[in-house]
Amino acid sequence: MRDDRREGELMSVLTRWRVWRATRGEGGGGGEAGAVLTLKELRDAHACGPQVDRFRETFGDRVVVTEALVLRWARWFDVQWAARRLLGGVAAYTALYDDLRRESGIDQMKHGYGETGDQCETCEAERKIAAVAFARRFIAERG
Numbered sequence: 001m002r003d004d005r006r007e008g009e010l011m012s013v014l015t016r017w018r019v020w021r022a023t024r025g026e027g028g029g030g031g032e033a034g035a036v037l038t039l040k041e042l043r044d045a046h047a048c049g050p051q052v053d054r055f056r057e058t059f060g061d062r063v064v065v066t067e068a069l070v071l072r073w074a075r076w077f078d079v080q081w082a083a084r085r086l087l088g089g090v091a092a093y094t095a096l097y098d099d100l101r102r103e104s105g106i107d108q109m110k111h112g113y114g115e116t117g118d119q120c121e122t123c124e125a126e127r128k129i130a131a132v133a134f135a136r137r138f139i140a141e142r143g
Contacts (some may be wrong), residue, residue, distance in 0.1 A: 033066065033139050033143055034064040034065055034066040034069075034139060034143070035064070035065050035138055035139045035141075035142035035143045036062055036063070036064055036065070036142070037062065037063055037064075037065050037086070037138070038061060038062045039052065039055055039056055039059075039060075039061045039062065040061075041086065042055055045085040045086055046085070047081070047085075051077065051078060051081075054076060054077065055077070058073070058076075065135060065138050065139065066135065066139075067131075067132055067135040067136065067139075069135075070131040070132070070134060070135040071128060071131050071132065071135075074127050074128065074130070074131035075127060079127070079130045079131050079134045080130060082134055082138075083130070083133070083134045083137070086138065087134070087137050087138060087141060088141055089137065089141070092137055092140075093133055093134060093137045096133045096136060096137060097129060097130060097133040100129045100132060100133055101126075101129055104125065104129060106122065106125050106126060106129065
């Protein structure tokens with residue numbers, strides 16, 4: 001039983017490293033590149049009230065979207081919704097998301113809660129990959 005747990009811990013560390021590497025690949029990392037997103041654009045895209053309020057409270061009327069920013073706030077903003085409503089090419093986002101998933105090896109991870117019991121590491125990794133894919137496409141389209 002101990003060997004199974006040790007193997008699971010090793011896989012978790014390895015996968016977290018792969019996710020980190022995939023989300024820091026070319027065009028990523030420092031968040032130097034960015035593109036502006038405004039509160040008006042969210043409203044025009046029919047974002048829900050709580051998301052609009054959260055954006056306004058967090059960023060004001062506008063924010064420069066970077067990978068670092070999206071990674072930091074992905075837990076509180078609906079990145080999948082943003083990809084569908086704010087990007088011109090959802091197919092390009094989906095292809096990038098799928099590439100990042102493959103590169104990270106996330107498909108080998110099992111859903112379940114870590115030792116702290118507060119969140120599923122696989123879900124967190126998927127959220128990070130979706131955030132980076134959104135940021136890269138958003139910047140590519142608007143930058």
